[in-house]
Amino acid sequence: MSELSDAMLIGLLEAAPDSIIVVGADGRIALVNAQTVRLFEYAQDELIGQPIEILVPENARSTHPTHRRGYWADPRPRPMGAGTPLTGRRKNGNEFPAEISLSSVNAGPDTFVIAAVRDVSDRLRVEAKFRGLLEAAPDAIVGAAADGSIALVNAQTERLFGYRRDELIGQKIEVLVPEDVRARHPDLRHRYFADPRPRPMGAGSPLRARRKDGSEFPAEVSLSALETEDGVIVSAAIRDVTERVEAQAQRLRLEAEAQRLVAAAERERLEAQLHQSRRLESLGQLAGGVAHDFNNLLAVMLNYTSFVTEQVQEAAAADPDSHWTQAATDLQQVLRAGTRATELTHQLLTFGRREVVRPQVLDLNGVIREVEQLLRRALGEHIQLHVELDEDLCPVLADPGQIEQILMNLAVNARDAMPDGGTLTIHTTNHRVTTPTDAASRPAPPPGRYVRVRVADTGTGIPTEVLDRVFEPFFTTKEAGKGTGLGLATVYGIITQAGGFVTINTAPGAGTAFITLFPVTDETPAVLEKPAPAPAQQHGRATVLVVEDEEALREVTKRILTRNEYQVLTAGNGPEAIKVAEDFPHHIDLLLTDVIMPFMNGRELAEQITATRPGLRVAYMSGYAEPFVIGDDALDRDTVLITKPFTRAELLSRIGEVLNQG
Incomplete structure (x- = not known):
């Protein structure tokens, strides 16, 4: 059993990844393993019996923990060189950083010190590289332990927050957070340590951080968790996004200003468009009103000129060599000018949307x-x-x-x-x-x-x-x-x-x-048809009630109808026409009424008279069509409207159409 135990100890000793050195009370090396030979580059027989100081640089021998006066004064187990590595010396004089773990073993009357030596050169190189990256990082890096105390900061943290490194190490991480944020989120740190996964924070809506002088700035924070020998450390990469936030605010201000300018331009355009529409509407109303009055005058002028023309033409036919022939020619020019004036009034009515239409x-x-x-x-x-x-x-x-x-x-x-x-x-x-x-x-x-x-x-x-x-x-x-x-x-x-x-x-x-x-309309298209010939004119003793507020036009209308064998009643307005209809004891065949009149319009008059005289036929006269007559600016197909100025032939033809309806 003793031989087996010795073999096992030797096997463990040789398999150890660290250099194992056994030192006697006299400070001399009693035993080394193969890793010691590889690490210090001595042969085993070159080390056995040598003082332990052979493996320590000369300038560190008096203070080295393996010195017999150092460790044997307090022979308890201890790791050494973890914070600040110790130094080992190879056979060729080269030195290397090392961590050493010491322990003592009693073997009968003798006590031995066992030193486990580890070369930490690679680790220190990695740590140096990590520190270089840490210090070169453009963001502030802050590491905190589970209790919230700051364990790690870099140079950018000092610059960003205004603290020295030694002022932050050991402080709670909340020192970098504004007080109102702490009050609203008292368990923020605890919630993160409960789920220490990597996460970016503040990308959409920046967080706020606090400097030593109390000033605050918008920040983005990326959190991650690091497993260390001392436990989990949460590292926070903190970036000051003041410039970005200000740029974004400026962009939003510029966008708002651009939108305001676009809205102002659109408003100005719409106002100009509205002004143009109103101006055209006003011009249309003016044109319609002028055309209405002018059409009354033209109707009188054209028809009286027509009467005179007939008489002059008869005289010219009886005496071709007389001055009546030239007078007849002159009157034809007057009639042509009147016809041209009629065309112009129709154009004015069309512009003013007062023209009669049959859609x-x-x-x-x-x-x-x-x-x-x-x-x-x-x-x-x-x-x-x-x-x-x-x-x-x-x-x-x-x-x-x-x-x-x-x-x-x-x-x-x-x-x-x-x-x-x-x-x-x-x-x-x-x-x-x-x-x-x-x-x-x-x-x-x-x-x-x-x-x-x-x-x-x-x-x-x-x-x-x-x-x-x-x-x-x-x-x-x-x-x-x-x-x-x-x-x-x-x-x-x-x-x-x-x-x-x-x-x-x-x-x-x-x-x-x-x-x-x-x-677009959903109705079915009509087949375009050529207008049918006008029906034969109505003659005989048909009675027509003519209602027209323009006296001259009323008289010329009466004269045309009377000369064509119609019996004519006249009135200057609606109430007068109602009184005439009430007092007339015989049948009235047709109501021929103006549309626009004082006291009562033509449609209202027609409704009242037809209520007392069922079967009375109605025809309207107007210089322009009004919506209350034609309904949404379009004539009903059953409505008869004689457009002013009318000629004798047009008037008689339209009246004949109405009276000849079955």
């Missing part, structure tokens, strides 16, 4: 095909017309005559912009507006489905300085006498009256494109 469910492609040949003749041979139609076009609700008028006006405008020739393109397609506004449209269309009609020329374009005025009535860039300034105003009025929107894309020298959007 139908249309396929715009059909309207364009109907007017295509007329457009080619209007453009002339020097301008090419290209028509590109979407065969799956959705239907819209509009007056086909007014759509033709839009196309003709735009074609004439394009022709004038291409005196040397060019190309006019008409293109249709379905279009969906998905955003609430369209900066270019007048006004902005709401989201929805539309039919888009683009009429584009290759002409001279519209100058930027006049672009905002092109829809104004009487505004024109043409020479005096070559344009009325009502063509585009008429286009604008028709489009807006139909619930549509218009955009102009143009640049000087690059042509002009008018883009219109008409709302």
Whole structure:
């Protein structure tokens, strides 16, 4: 058993990774293992019997813990050199850092000291490299033990927090945290040590840290846990993100300012657009009012001139060589001028959205095909017309005559912009507006489905300085006498009256494109039909009640009807007409009433009289259509409206239509 024990001891001794040296009480080496031979580079027989000081540098022998006077004075086990390594000396004189563990063994009367020596050169190199990296780190590195005391700091920590290293070592980590944060999160450190996994903190919303002088700064912190011989140490890499936070704040301020400027620009644009719409609306109201009064005057002038013309023509026919022939010719010029004035008032009414319209469910492609040949003749041979139609076009609700008028006006405008020739393109397609506004449209269309009609020329374009005025009535860039300034105003009025929107894309020298959007309807398109011939005029003793507040027009209307064998009753306003109808004992066949009158409008008058005289037929007269007559700016198909100024033939024809209805 003793031999086995000795063999086991020798085996353990030789297998030990550290150098094992047994020293007797006299300070001489009694036994070494193979690792000692490798570490100190002595042969075994060179060490046995030598004083232990042979393995210690000369300048450290008197203080070395293995010195017989040092350890034998207090022969208890102890590790040495863990904090500050001791120094060992090899045979060749080279020295190395070492850690030594000492213990004593009694062998009979003798006591031996056993020294386990470990070369820590590699460890110190790693530690030196770690310290170099630690000190070179751009972030503050702080290591804390489980009790929260700071065990490790680097140079950046001193610079960032304003503490010296010796002031932080041993302090609680909370010294670097503002007091209000400590109060809100008293268990923050304990929660982290309970789950010491790596984690970044403060990346989205920076944390706050506190310097020695009490000032605070925004910080990002990355935590990690290190296993050491002394237990778990939590290391925190702390980065001052003041510059980044300030840059972000500046960026947010700049973004807010940019948004404010964009909003201001958008507000200014919308205000300008609203101002433009209101200006056009005001001009439209003015034009409608002027046209209404002017149409009354024109109706009187044209019809009385017509009466005189008939008489003069009879006299001229009886005596061709008399002055009556020239007078008849002069009166024809007056009538032509009156007709031209009538056309101008209709254009004004269209711009002001006061024109009478009879909307139908249309396929715009059909309207364009109907007017295509007329457009080619209007453009002339020097301008090419290209028509590109979407065969799956959705239907819209509009007056086909007014759509033709839009196309003709735009074609004439394009022709004038291409005196040397060019190309006019008409293109249709379905279009969906998905955003609430369209900066270019007048006004902005709401989201929805539309039919888009683009009429584009290759002409001279519209100058930027006049672009905002092109829809104004009487505004024109043409020479005096070559344009009325009502063509585009008429286009604008028709489009807006139909619930549509218009955009102009143009640049000087690059042509002009008018883009219109008409709302899609879910109704079935109507088949375009040629107007039927007017029914035969009603003659005989039919009785007509004429209600007109303009005396001259009332009298000329009465004269036309009387001369054509109608019995005529007249009234200057609604209440007077009601009194006439109540007092007249016989049948009244037709109520012919103006729309706009004092005291009572035409529709209200018609409702009251037809309530007491069922079966009474009604026809309206007006210089312009009002929404309360036509309902949303569109005539009901059963409503008869005679547009002022009317001629004798037009008046008799329309009255004949009403009286001849089955």
